[in-house]
Amino acid sequence: MPEFEPKIVAFVCNWCTYAGADLTGTSRIKYAPNVKIIRFPCTGRIDFMLLLKAFANGADGVIVSGCHPNDCHYTSGNFHARRRWMVFRHLLDFVGMDIRRVKYSWVSAAEGAKWADVVNKTVEEIRKLGPYNEYQKVAKLDFEKEVTNG
Amino acid sequence: MDDIRNKAKELLENNSVNVVIGFGNGSENQTRAIFVRKPEDTVKLIYDERCVQNLSLYLLKHEVKHFGKIAITATLPILRTILQLASECQINDGEIIVLGISSDGKLVEFADFKAIEDYISTQNIDIKVEEKEFIKKIEAMSLSEKWAFWQEEFAKCIKCYACRQTCPLCYCTRCFVESNQPQWIPVAAHQLGNFEWHILRAMHLAGRCINCGECAKACPVGIPLNLLTYTLIDSIKAEFGTIAGTNAKLDSVLSSYKFDDKENFIG
Numbered sequence: 001m002p003e004f005e006p007k008i009v010a011f012v013c014n015w016c017t018y019a020g021a022d023l024t025g026t027s028r029i030k031y032a033p034n035v036k037i038i039r040f041p042c043t044g045r046i047d048f049m050l051l052l053k054a055f056a057n058g059a060d061g062v063i064v065s066g067c068h069p070n071d072c073h074y075t076s077g078n079f080h081a082r083r084r085w086m087v088f089r090h091l092l093d094f095v096g097m098d099i100r101r102v103k104y105s106w107v108s109a110a111e112g113a114k115w116a117d118v119v120n121k122t123v124e125e126i127r128k129l130g131p132y133n134e135y136q137k138v139a140k141l142d143f144e145k146e147v148t149n150g
Numbered sequence: 151m152d153d154i155r156n157k158a159k160e161l162l163e164n165n166s167v168n169v170v171i172g173f174g175n176g177s178e179n180q181t182r183a184i185f186v187r188k189p190e191d192t193v194k195l196i197y198d199e200r201c202v203q204n205l206s207l208y209l210l211k212h213e214v215k216h217f218g219k220i221a222i223t224a225t226l227p228i229l230r231t232i233l234q235l236a237s238e239c240q241i242n243d244g245e246i247i248v249l250g251i252s253s254d255g256k257l258v259e260f261a262d263f264k265a266i267e268d269y270i271s272t273q274n275i276d277i278k279v280e281e282k283e284f285i286k287k288i289e290a291m292s293l294s295e296k297w298a299f300w301q302e303e304f305a306k307c308i309k310c311y312a313c314r315q316t317c318p319l320c321y322c323t324r325c326f327v328e329s330n331q332p333q334w335i336p337v338a339a340h341q342l343g344n345f346e347w348h349i350l351r352a353m354h355l356a357g358r359c360i361n362c363g364e365c366a367k368a369c370p371v372g373i374p375l376n377l378l379t380y381t382l383i384d385s386i387k388a389e390f391g392t393i394a395g396t397n398a399k400l401d402s403v404l405s406s407y408k409f410d411d412k413e414n415f416i417g
Contacts, residue, residue: 007242016261035172048353049334049335049346049349049350049353050351052345052346052349056342056346063179069409070207070409072416076407078402079407079408079409079411080405082407082411082413082416083403083404083406083411084404085386085413085416086385086389086411086413087353087356087357087382087386087404088380088402090354090382090385091349091356091378091381091382091416093296094288094289094296094351094377095296095297095300095345095348095378095379096291096293096294096295096296096297096298096299096300096301097297097348098293103202104415104416104417105416105417106416106417118417134294134297135415137341138301138345139301139339139341139342140340140341140342
Protein backbone atom coordinates (compact mmCIF):
# COMPACT_ATOMS: atom_id res chain seq x y z
CA MET A 1 0.00 0.00 0.00
CA PRO A 2 1.70 3.24 -1.10
CA GLU A 3 1.74 6.20 1.28
CA PHE A 4 -1.26 8.50 1.01
CA GLU A 5 -0.51 11.40 -1.33
CA PRO A 6 -2.85 14.31 -0.61
CA LYS A 7 -4.49 16.08 -3.51
CA ILE A 8 -4.39 19.83 -2.97
CA VAL A 9 -6.16 22.44 -5.05
CA ALA A 10 -4.83 25.99 -4.82
CA PHE A 11 -6.98 28.94 -5.78
CA VAL A 12 -4.62 31.83 -6.35
CA CYS A 13 -4.85 35.34 -7.68
CA ASN A 14 -3.22 36.28 -10.94
CA TRP A 15 -1.31 39.29 -9.69
CA CYS A 16 0.45 38.12 -6.55
CA THR A 17 0.39 34.46 -5.67
CA TYR A 18 0.40 33.15 -9.24
CA ALA A 19 3.39 35.33 -10.02
CA GLY A 20 4.88 34.25 -6.69
CA ALA A 21 4.46 30.60 -7.59
CA ASP A 22 6.08 31.36 -10.94
CA LEU A 23 9.03 32.85 -9.07
CA THR A 24 9.28 29.67 -6.99
CA GLY A 25 9.80 27.82 -10.26
CA THR A 26 12.24 30.25 -11.83
CA SER A 27 14.19 30.30 -8.56
CA ARG A 28 14.38 26.50 -8.87
CA ILE A 29 12.96 25.94 -5.43
CA LYS A 30 11.69 22.40 -5.17
CA TYR A 31 8.30 21.88 -3.49
CA ALA A 32 5.63 19.23 -3.11
CA PRO A 33 4.05 18.25 -6.43
CA ASN A 34 0.65 17.55 -4.85
CA VAL A 35 -0.78 20.94 -5.63
CA LYS A 36 -2.89 21.87 -8.63
CA ILE A 37 -2.93 25.62 -9.12
CA ILE A 38 -5.99 27.38 -10.47
CA ARG A 39 -5.45 30.99 -11.47
CA PHE A 40 -8.10 33.62 -10.77
CA PRO A 41 -8.15 37.31 -11.63
CA CYS A 42 -8.39 38.12 -7.91
CA THR A 43 -9.14 36.46 -4.58
CA GLY A 44 -12.33 38.54 -4.61
CA ARG A 45 -13.44 36.37 -7.54
CA ILE A 46 -13.12 33.10 -5.64
CA ASP A 47 -16.68 32.05 -4.87
CA PHE A 48 -17.04 30.09 -1.63
CA MET A 49 -18.75 27.30 -3.55
CA LEU A 50 -15.59 26.71 -5.61
CA LEU A 51 -13.89 25.46 -2.45
CA LEU A 52 -16.65 22.92 -1.94
CA LYS A 53 -16.48 21.97 -5.62
CA ALA A 54 -12.79 21.17 -5.15
CA PHE A 55 -13.63 18.84 -2.26
CA ALA A 56 -16.50 17.31 -4.22
CA ASN A 57 -14.06 16.54 -7.02
CA GLY A 58 -11.68 14.70 -4.77
CA ALA A 59 -9.42 17.30 -3.18
CA ASP A 60 -8.18 16.48 0.32
CA GLY A 61 -7.17 20.04 1.01
CA VAL A 62 -7.53 23.51 -0.47
CA ILE A 63 -5.22 26.52 -0.47
CA VAL A 64 -6.57 30.01 -1.07
CA SER A 65 -3.94 32.65 -1.58
CA GLY A 66 -3.71 36.18 -2.92
CA CYS A 67 -2.15 39.58 -2.48
CA HIS A 68 -1.31 40.91 0.97
CA PRO A 69 -3.81 43.44 2.36
CA ASN A 70 -3.34 46.85 0.68
CA ASP A 71 -1.55 45.20 -2.27
CA CYS A 72 -4.60 44.13 -4.30
CA HIS A 73 -4.36 44.93 -8.00
CA TYR A 74 -8.01 45.95 -7.86
CA THR A 75 -7.54 47.82 -4.55
CA SER A 76 -10.07 45.92 -2.45
CA GLY A 77 -10.64 42.40 -3.82
CA ASN A 78 -8.65 40.74 -1.06
CA PHE A 79 -10.46 42.74 1.64
CA HIS A 80 -13.76 41.44 0.33
CA ALA A 81 -12.31 37.94 0.18
CA ARG A 82 -11.06 38.20 3.76
CA ARG A 83 -14.55 38.99 5.05
CA ARG A 84 -16.04 36.19 2.99
CA TRP A 85 -13.62 33.64 4.45
CA MET A 86 -14.27 34.85 8.00
CA VAL A 87 -17.99 34.19 7.56
CA PHE A 88 -17.55 31.02 5.52
CA ARG A 89 -15.17 29.42 8.00
CA HIS A 90 -17.68 29.87 10.78
CA LEU A 91 -20.42 28.28 8.69
CA LEU A 92 -18.23 25.34 7.62
CA ASP A 93 -17.23 24.69 11.20
CA PHE A 94 -20.88 24.83 12.28
CA VAL A 95 -21.89 22.14 9.78
CA GLY A 96 -18.95 19.97 10.80
CA MET A 97 -16.55 20.44 7.91
CA ASP A 98 -12.87 20.17 8.76
CA ILE A 99 -11.65 23.75 8.40
CA ARG A 100 -8.05 22.61 8.91
CA ARG A 101 -8.25 21.42 5.31
CA VAL A 102 -8.68 24.93 3.95
CA LYS A 103 -5.52 27.03 4.21
CA TYR A 104 -5.48 30.73 3.58
CA SER A 105 -2.39 32.79 2.97
CA TRP A 106 -1.10 35.99 1.48
CA VAL A 107 1.77 35.38 -0.90
CA SER A 108 3.14 38.29 -2.92
CA ALA A 109 4.83 38.12 -6.33
CA ALA A 110 8.20 38.44 -4.57
CA GLU A 111 7.62 35.59 -2.12
CA GLY A 112 8.57 32.55 -4.15
CA ALA A 113 10.12 30.89 -1.12
CA LYS A 114 7.02 31.53 0.97
CA TRP A 115 4.84 29.81 -1.63
CA ALA A 116 6.98 26.68 -1.50
CA ASP A 117 6.73 26.82 2.26
CA VAL A 118 2.93 27.23 2.27
CA VAL A 119 2.49 24.27 -0.09
CA ASN A 120 4.93 22.03 1.75
CA LYS A 121 3.38 22.75 5.12
CA THR A 122 -0.15 22.24 3.82
CA VAL A 123 0.77 18.94 2.18
CA GLU A 124 2.35 17.73 5.42
CA GLU A 125 -0.68 18.71 7.49
CA ILE A 126 -3.13 17.11 5.09
CA ARG A 127 -0.98 14.00 4.92
CA LYS A 128 -1.38 13.70 8.68
CA LEU A 129 -5.16 14.27 8.47
CA GLY A 130 -5.48 11.63 5.77
CA PRO A 131 -7.91 11.53 2.85
CA TYR A 132 -11.13 13.51 3.28
CA ASN A 133 -13.33 10.44 3.30
CA GLU A 134 -16.28 12.11 5.04
CA TYR A 135 -16.78 14.58 2.23
CA GLN A 136 -15.97 12.12 -0.51
CA LYS A 137 -18.63 9.78 0.83
CA VAL A 138 -21.13 12.58 0.44
CA ALA A 139 -19.84 13.30 -3.05
CA LYS A 140 -19.91 9.55 -3.79
CA LEU A 141 -16.26 9.64 -4.80
CA ASP A 142 -15.12 6.90 -2.47
CA PHE A 143 -17.20 4.41 -4.43
CA GLU A 144 -15.57 5.40 -7.73
CA LYS A 145 -12.17 5.16 -6.09
CA GLU A 146 -12.81 1.58 -5.04
CA VAL A 147 -13.79 0.69 -8.58
CA THR A 148 -10.80 2.36 -10.25
CA ASN A 149 -8.38 0.89 -7.75
CA GLY A 150 -9.70 -2.51 -8.75
CA MET B 151 -57.11 45.83 16.29
CA ASP B 152 -59.80 48.41 15.47
CA ASP B 153 -57.23 51.18 15.22
CA ILE B 154 -55.38 49.20 12.53
CA ARG B 155 -58.59 48.44 10.64
CA ASN B 156 -59.70 52.07 10.83
CA LYS B 157 -56.35 53.35 9.63
CA ALA B 158 -56.37 50.87 6.73
CA LYS B 159 -59.92 51.91 5.87
CA GLU B 160 -59.02 55.56 5.95
CA LEU B 161 -56.00 55.00 3.68
CA LEU B 162 -58.08 53.08 1.15
CA GLU B 163 -60.97 55.56 1.27
CA ASN B 164 -58.88 58.62 0.52
CA ASN B 165 -56.88 56.68 -2.07
CA SER B 166 -53.57 57.10 -0.25
CA VAL B 167 -52.94 53.42 -0.99
CA ASN B 168 -54.43 50.88 -3.37
CA VAL B 169 -53.83 47.75 -1.35
CA VAL B 170 -53.27 46.87 2.30
CA ILE B 171 -51.32 43.69 3.00
CA GLY B 172 -52.39 42.15 6.28
CA PHE B 173 -53.31 38.99 8.15
CA GLY B 174 -56.68 37.34 7.58
CA ASN B 175 -58.43 34.10 8.42
CA GLY B 176 -57.42 31.14 6.31
CA SER B 177 -58.76 27.61 6.18
CA GLU B 178 -58.99 25.50 9.35
CA ASN B 179 -57.51 27.46 12.24
CA GLN B 180 -54.80 29.06 10.13
CA THR B 181 -54.14 32.64 9.18
CA ARG B 182 -53.00 33.81 5.79
CA ALA B 183 -51.93 36.95 4.01
CA ILE B 184 -54.80 38.98 2.60
CA PHE B 185 -54.67 41.84 0.15
CA VAL B 186 -57.39 44.34 0.99
CA ARG B 187 -58.35 46.63 -1.87
CA LYS B 188 -61.80 47.88 -0.80
CA PRO B 189 -62.43 49.99 2.35
CA GLU B 190 -65.33 47.75 3.41
CA ASP B 191 -63.06 44.68 3.34
CA THR B 192 -60.80 46.04 6.08
CA VAL B 193 -62.99 44.23 8.65
CA LYS B 194 -61.29 41.04 7.42
CA LEU B 195 -57.97 42.20 8.86
CA ILE B 196 -57.07 40.31 12.03
CA TYR B 197 -54.19 40.12 14.45
CA ASP B 198 -53.54 37.53 17.14
CA GLU B 199 -50.76 35.21 18.26
CA ARG B 200 -51.26 32.98 15.21
CA CYS B 201 -50.20 35.82 12.90
CA VAL B 202 -46.52 35.06 12.57
CA GLN B 203 -45.93 35.10 8.82
CA ASN B 204 -43.41 37.57 7.42
CA LEU B 205 -45.70 39.49 5.07
CA SER B 206 -42.89 41.60 3.67
CA LEU B 207 -42.34 38.70 1.29
CA TYR B 208 -45.11 40.21 -0.86
CA LEU B 209 -43.69 43.73 -1.05
CA LEU B 210 -41.44 42.94 -4.00
CA LYS B 211 -43.84 40.67 -5.90
CA HIS B 212 -44.84 42.34 -9.12
CA GLU B 213 -48.34 40.86 -8.84
CA VAL B 214 -48.77 42.95 -5.68
CA LYS B 215 -46.88 46.02 -6.90
CA HIS B 216 -49.23 45.95 -9.86
CA PHE B 217 -52.10 47.07 -7.58
CA GLY B 218 -50.41 50.41 -6.99
CA LYS B 219 -49.32 51.95 -3.74
CA ILE B 220 -48.95 49.46 -0.89
CA ALA B 221 -49.61 49.68 2.84
CA ILE B 222 -48.47 46.78 5.00
CA THR B 223 -49.30 45.79 8.56
CA ALA B 224 -46.00 45.00 10.16
CA THR B 225 -44.94 43.04 13.21
CA LEU B 226 -41.33 43.30 14.42
CA PRO B 227 -39.77 40.81 11.95
CA ILE B 228 -41.62 42.52 9.10
CA LEU B 229 -40.33 45.93 10.18
CA ARG B 230 -36.79 44.57 10.27
CA THR B 231 -37.15 43.03 6.83
CA ILE B 232 -38.40 46.35 5.47
CA LEU B 233 -35.28 48.10 6.77
CA GLN B 234 -33.03 45.39 5.35
CA LEU B 235 -34.78 45.62 1.98
CA ALA B 236 -34.34 49.40 2.12
CA SER B 237 -30.63 49.05 2.80
CA GLU B 238 -30.43 46.78 -0.24
CA CYS B 239 -32.15 49.47 -2.35
CA GLN B 240 -35.27 47.34 -2.88
CA ILE B 241 -37.67 49.82 -1.25
CA ASN B 242 -37.37 53.58 -1.06
CA ASP B 243 -38.46 55.63 1.91
CA GLY B 244 -42.02 56.85 1.34
CA GLU B 245 -42.74 54.22 -1.29
CA ILE B 246 -44.87 52.14 1.07
CA ILE B 247 -46.93 52.93 4.13
CA VAL B 248 -46.03 50.88 7.18
CA LEU B 249 -48.70 50.20 9.78
CA GLY B 250 -46.73 48.82 12.69
CA ILE B 251 -48.30 46.32 15.07
CA SER B 252 -46.86 46.44 18.57
CA SER B 253 -46.43 43.24 20.59
CA ASP B 254 -49.79 43.90 22.30
CA GLY B 255 -51.58 44.39 18.98
CA LYS B 256 -51.75 48.20 18.91
CA LEU B 257 -51.18 50.37 15.86
CA VAL B 258 -47.79 52.08 15.67
CA GLU B 259 -47.45 54.69 12.94
CA PHE B 260 -44.15 55.56 11.32
CA ALA B 261 -43.39 58.80 9.52
CA ASP B 262 -40.34 57.39 7.78
CA PHE B 263 -37.73 54.63 7.96
CA LYS B 264 -35.86 56.58 10.62
CA ALA B 265 -38.88 56.20 12.89
CA ILE B 266 -38.83 52.43 12.27
CA GLU B 267 -35.14 52.34 13.19
CA ASP B 268 -35.87 54.16 16.44
CA TYR B 269 -38.73 51.80 17.24
CA ILE B 270 -36.63 48.67 16.55
CA SER B 271 -33.81 49.97 18.77
CA THR B 272 -36.24 49.76 21.72
CA GLN B 273 -37.30 46.17 20.94
CA ASN B 274 -35.77 42.81 21.75
CA ILE B 275 -34.54 41.42 18.41
CA ASP B 276 -32.58 38.45 19.72
CA ILE B 277 -33.24 34.93 18.54
CA LYS B 278 -35.37 32.79 20.85
CA VAL B 279 -33.74 31.23 23.92
CA GLU B 280 -34.45 27.67 22.77
CA GLU B 281 -32.83 28.42 19.40
CA LYS B 282 -29.81 29.89 21.14
CA GLU B 283 -29.50 26.74 23.24
CA PHE B 284 -29.84 24.52 20.19
CA ILE B 285 -27.00 26.41 18.49
CA LYS B 286 -24.85 26.08 21.62
CA LYS B 287 -25.59 22.38 21.73
CA ILE B 288 -24.46 21.94 18.12
CA GLU B 289 -21.35 24.06 18.62
CA ALA B 290 -20.37 21.93 21.58
CA MET B 291 -20.39 18.77 19.44
CA SER B 292 -17.22 17.29 18.00
CA LEU B 293 -16.49 17.76 14.33
CA SER B 294 -17.72 14.33 13.31
CA GLU B 295 -20.84 14.67 15.47
CA LYS B 296 -21.69 18.00 13.84
CA TRP B 297 -21.11 16.50 10.41
CA ALA B 298 -23.27 13.48 11.21
CA PHE B 299 -26.02 15.67 12.69
CA TRP B 300 -26.26 17.95 9.68
CA GLN B 301 -25.91 15.17 7.12
CA GLU B 302 -28.81 13.42 8.78
CA GLU B 303 -30.85 16.63 8.72
CA PHE B 304 -29.96 17.45 5.11
CA ALA B 305 -30.77 13.89 4.05
CA LYS B 306 -34.44 14.72 4.69
CA CYS B 307 -34.36 17.63 2.24
CA ILE B 308 -36.52 17.11 -0.83
CA LYS B 309 -35.27 20.25 -2.60
CA CYS B 310 -38.71 21.85 -2.68
CA TYR B 311 -37.05 25.26 -2.12
CA ALA B 312 -39.89 26.32 0.18
CA CYS B 313 -37.20 27.90 2.40
CA ARG B 314 -36.20 30.11 -0.50
CA GLN B 315 -39.72 30.93 -1.62
CA THR B 316 -40.85 32.00 1.82
CA CYS B 317 -37.76 34.05 2.63
CA PRO B 318 -38.46 37.74 2.08
CA LEU B 319 -34.76 38.35 1.47
CA CYS B 320 -34.38 35.62 -1.20
CA TYR B 321 -35.81 37.92 -3.85
CA CYS B 322 -33.51 37.30 -6.83
CA THR B 323 -35.60 36.69 -9.91
CA ARG B 324 -33.07 34.12 -11.06
CA CYS B 325 -31.60 32.01 -8.31
CA PHE B 326 -28.12 30.50 -8.53
CA VAL B 327 -29.66 27.11 -7.92
CA GLU B 328 -31.52 27.31 -11.24
CA SER B 329 -28.35 28.15 -13.10
CA ASN B 330 -27.70 25.10 -15.28
CA GLN B 331 -25.08 26.10 -17.82
CA PRO B 332 -22.96 24.97 -16.12
CA GLN B 333 -25.00 23.20 -13.45
CA TRP B 334 -23.81 24.97 -10.32
CA ILE B 335 -25.75 23.08 -7.64
CA PRO B 336 -26.81 19.50 -8.41
CA VAL B 337 -30.57 19.35 -8.95
CA ALA B 338 -31.22 15.97 -7.44
CA ALA B 339 -32.00 15.75 -3.74
CA HIS B 340 -28.95 13.61 -3.04
CA GLN B 341 -26.42 14.20 -0.27
CA LEU B 342 -24.08 16.47 -2.21
CA GLY B 343 -26.85 18.49 -3.85
CA ASN B 344 -28.61 19.04 -0.52
CA PHE B 345 -25.41 20.00 1.28
CA GLU B 346 -24.33 22.47 -1.37
CA TRP B 347 -27.81 23.98 -1.54
CA HIS B 348 -28.00 24.63 2.19
CA ILE B 349 -24.49 26.10 2.32
CA LEU B 350 -25.29 28.33 -0.65
CA ARG B 351 -28.54 29.51 0.93
CA ALA B 352 -26.89 30.27 4.25
CA MET B 353 -23.98 32.12 2.68
CA HIS B 354 -26.28 34.22 0.49
CA LEU B 355 -28.19 35.22 3.61
CA ALA B 356 -25.10 35.86 5.72
CA GLY B 357 -25.36 39.28 7.30
CA ARG B 358 -28.83 39.74 5.81
CA CYS B 359 -30.96 37.27 7.78
CA ILE B 360 -33.21 39.05 10.28
CA ASN B 361 -34.12 35.86 12.18
CA CYS B 362 -37.83 35.74 11.34
CA GLY B 363 -37.60 31.95 11.09
CA GLU B 364 -39.85 31.67 8.04
CA CYS B 365 -37.50 29.18 6.35
CA ALA B 366 -37.72 26.65 9.17
CA LYS B 367 -41.48 27.13 9.49
CA ALA B 368 -41.90 26.49 5.77
CA CYS B 369 -39.70 23.39 5.70
CA PRO B 370 -42.02 20.43 5.16
CA VAL B 371 -39.52 17.95 6.59
CA GLY B 372 -38.52 19.98 9.64
CA ILE B 373 -34.84 20.71 9.04
CA PRO B 374 -33.72 23.38 11.57
CA LEU B 375 -32.15 25.25 8.69
CA ASN B 376 -32.76 28.64 10.27
CA LEU B 377 -29.88 27.81 12.64
CA LEU B 378 -27.44 27.98 9.73
CA THR B 379 -28.08 31.67 9.28
CA TYR B 380 -28.73 32.36 12.98
CA THR B 381 -25.28 31.10 13.92
CA LEU B 382 -23.78 33.65 11.53
CA ILE B 383 -25.72 36.53 13.09
CA ASP B 384 -23.71 36.48 16.32
CA SER B 385 -20.33 35.97 14.66
CA ILE B 386 -21.00 38.77 12.17
CA LYS B 387 -22.11 41.05 14.98
CA ALA B 388 -18.93 40.27 16.91
CA GLU B 389 -16.56 40.57 13.96
CA PHE B 390 -18.05 43.41 11.95
CA GLY B 391 -20.51 45.06 14.35
CA THR B 392 -23.38 44.70 11.90
CA ILE B 393 -26.92 43.61 12.71
CA ALA B 394 -29.23 43.20 9.73
CA GLY B 395 -32.60 44.93 9.79
CA THR B 396 -31.74 47.66 12.26
CA ASN B 397 -30.82 50.41 9.84
CA ALA B 398 -32.14 51.44 6.43
CA LYS B 399 -28.66 52.43 5.26
CA LEU B 400 -26.62 49.43 6.34
CA ASP B 401 -23.60 48.34 4.31
CA SER B 402 -23.93 44.74 3.16
CA VAL B 403 -21.54 42.62 5.20
CA LEU B 404 -20.10 40.65 2.31
CA SER B 405 -19.85 43.52 -0.16
CA SER B 406 -18.13 45.95 2.13
CA TYR B 407 -14.93 45.75 4.15
CA LYS B 408 -12.76 47.52 6.67
CA PHE B 409 -9.00 47.80 6.42
CA ASP B 410 -8.72 46.52 9.96
CA ASP B 411 -11.01 43.49 9.79
CA LYS B 412 -9.39 41.09 12.26
CA GLU B 413 -8.79 37.44 11.50
CA ASN B 414 -6.28 34.97 12.85
CA PHE B 415 -6.24 32.23 10.22
CA ILE B 416 -4.55 33.77 7.16
CA GLY B 417 -0.84 33.03 7.13
